[in-house]
Amino acid sequence: MNYNWDWLVFFRQSVTGEGYYWEMIARGLGWTVTISLLSWFLALGIGTAAGVARTLRNPAVRWTATVYVHCFRNTPVLVQLFIWYFVVPELLPAKWGDAVKQMNPALNQFLTVVVCLTLYTAAKAAEQVRAGIESVPASQTHAALAMGLTTAGVYRHVLLPQAFRIVLPPMTSDFLNVFKNSAVAMTIGLMELTGQTRQLSEFSAQPFEAFVAATVVYMVITYLVILLMRWIENRSRIPGYLGA
Amino acid sequence: MGYDFEWGTLLRAWPYLAEGMAMTLFLVAVAMTLGILIGTVLAVVRIFGPRPLQIAAGGYVNLFRSVPLILTIFWFYFLMPPVMRMITGDQNLTIGAIYSALAALTLAEAAYYCEIMRAGIGSVRGGQMHAAMALGMTRSQALLSVILPQAFRNMTPSLINQTVALLKDTSLVYVISLNDFLGAATKLGQRDGRLVEMYLFVAAVYLALCSLGVWLVGYFQKKRAAGA
Numbered sequence: 001m002n003y004n005w006d007w008l009v010f011f012r013q014s015v016t017g018e019g020y021y022w023e024m025i026a027r028g029l030g031w032t033v034t035i036s037l038l039s040w041f042l043a044l045g046i047g048t049a050a051g052v053a054r055t056l057r058n059p060a061v062r063w064t065a066t067v068y069v070h071c072f073r074n075t076p077v078l079v080q081l082f083i084w085y086f087v088v089p090e091l092l093p094a095k096w097g098d099a100v101k102q103m104n105p106a107l108n109q110f111l112t113v114v115v116c117l118t119l120y121t122a123a124k125a126a127e128q129v130r131a132g133i134e135s136v137p138a139s140q141t142h143a144a145l146a147m148g149l150t151t152a153g154v155y156r157h158v159l160l161p162q163a164f165r166i167v168l169p170p171m172t173s174d175f176l177n178v179f180k181n182s183a184v185a186m187t188i189g190l191m192e193l194t195g196q197t198r199q200l201s202e203f204s205a206q207p208f209e210a211f212v213a214a215t216v217v218y219m220v221i222t223y224l225v226i227l228l229m230r231w232i233e234n235r236s237r238i239p240g241y242l243g244a
Numbered sequence: 245m246g247y248d249f250e251w252g253t254l255l256r257a258w259p260y261l262a263e264g265m266a267m268t269l270f271l272v273a274v275a276m277t278l279g280i281l282i283g284t285v286l287a288v289v290r291i292f293g294p295r296p297l298q299i300a301a302g303g304y305v306n307l308f309r310s311v312p313l314i315l316t317i318f319w320f321y322f323l324m325p326p327v328m329r330m331i332t333g334d335q336n337l338t339i340g341a342i343y344s345a346l347a348a349l350t351l352a353e354a355a356y357y358c359e360i361m362r363a364g365i366g367s368v369r370g371g372q373m374h375a376a377m378a379l380g381m382t383r384s385q386a387l388l389s390v391i392l393p394q395a396f397r398n399m400t401p402s403l404i405n406q407t408v409a410l411l412k413d414t415s416l417v418y419v420i421s422l423n424d425f426l427g428a429a430t431k432l433g434q435r436d437g438r439l440v441e442m443y444l445f446v447a448a449v450y451l452a453l454c455s456l457g458v459w460l461v462g463y464f465q466k467k468r469a470a471g472a
Contacts, residue, residue, distance in 0.1 A: 074454035076415040086439045183312035222310035
């Protein structure tokens with residue numbers, strides 16, 4: 001059997017009338033990037049809050065954050081997605097559940113994926129933030145408190161600025177993971193890059209071109225994220241601190 | 245909350261779920277064993293190999309680490325059969341979903357294990373290689389009986405962590421309809437209209453298994469910190 005390579009397939013009309021094949025890839029990429037960036041920004045906020053909560057004195061707050069982080073880090077992201085999509089609407093009060101089910105399906109899928117990825121990623125980010133906070137010597141907290149800063153002030157002006165800089169490199173891989181994890185969206189019918197690629201390979205009968213294209217796109221995303229994070233790292237570096 | 249739970253569905257589904265769990269554990273066992281093996285070879289090549297091989301191994305690791313695992317599974321599921329047909333010339337050759345899944349999981353995890361082993365080899369002090377060679381060992385002897393045993397011991401917590409990640413990742417074989425734990429639960433849940441109970445149970449089981457892994461990591465870290 002000889003495979004007929006045909007790289008021009010991307011400039012041909014789809015047999016299902018969805019426009020050119022390259023448009024399918026572009027649409028998928030659009031979803032992947034939108035979902036990932038949105039989830040990442042939300043996760044940074046929630047992750048920081050949860051990470052801070054894990055270092056607070058109040059046992060109720062600390063334990064809530066610990067349980068959240070443990071549960072969301074230790075179940076597969078696909079299982080979490082199915083729970084958000086199939087289970088949660090059933091368990092909500094009937095009125096809310098019906099509202100969710102009657103929503104525009106595309107919007108429902110999009111929101112579900114964003115909620116799922118945000119909370120999954122935030123749990124990982126929380127661990128990084130906590131590790132960053134704990135790596136700042138306790139004497140700095142004591143000194144700041146002695147100078148009259150409130151607890152919030154200590155976090156805002158002393159701990160977090162240092163913690164964020166320390167955790168930037170490990171955060172890069174979390175950021176990359178959001179893009180990769182967003183591929184689970186296809187399992188509930190949201191056709192992001194991986195899902196579109198699979199459809200493209202079936203519609204066009206040119207699977208090799210389709211998968212090679214998707215692989216290249218993902219590698220470019222990875223490279224861009226690494227460049228971006230390196231730039232942020234350089235810009236935020238304090239002279240004389242952390243190997244600057 | 246208007247939902248009537250019917251947990252009895254789990255009891256009736258039990259034999260099928262157990263089969264699914266066996267499949268999941270099988271995938272984990274094979275991908276872990278082969279993944280660590282291949283990953284260690286890759287790590288050794290990346291550190292000690294000749295320049296072209298170093299670059300090739302580095303490219304392999306970067307490729308597998310930058311694409312989603314679902315896409316990797318699709319590569320092997322959709323692309324491996326035609327490739328194998330071309331190589332063997334056998335037009336009717338098929339490759340089961342399970343082999344595609346095993347190949348994808350093993351080769352993808354090998355890339356992650358490689359990075360861990362690379363750090364592990366780096367954690368063994370450089371003088372030991374020289375000392376072993378001064379004692380008359382060859383490079384490979386020094387590697388096998390001096391460097392790697394220490395690297396494995398130093399990296400045990402990270403290797404377990406990665407295996408926990410692998411356990412979670414195996415659920416992605418759902419996309420090629422393989423009957424792993426999640427796949428089995430989905431099928432029965434859809435048949436009986438009891439997805440809620442099924443998915444909550446599945447989540448609890450994964451949580452328990454991963455928690456065990458996390459506890460093991462802590463145990464080994466404590467043991468190492470105690471200098472045992």
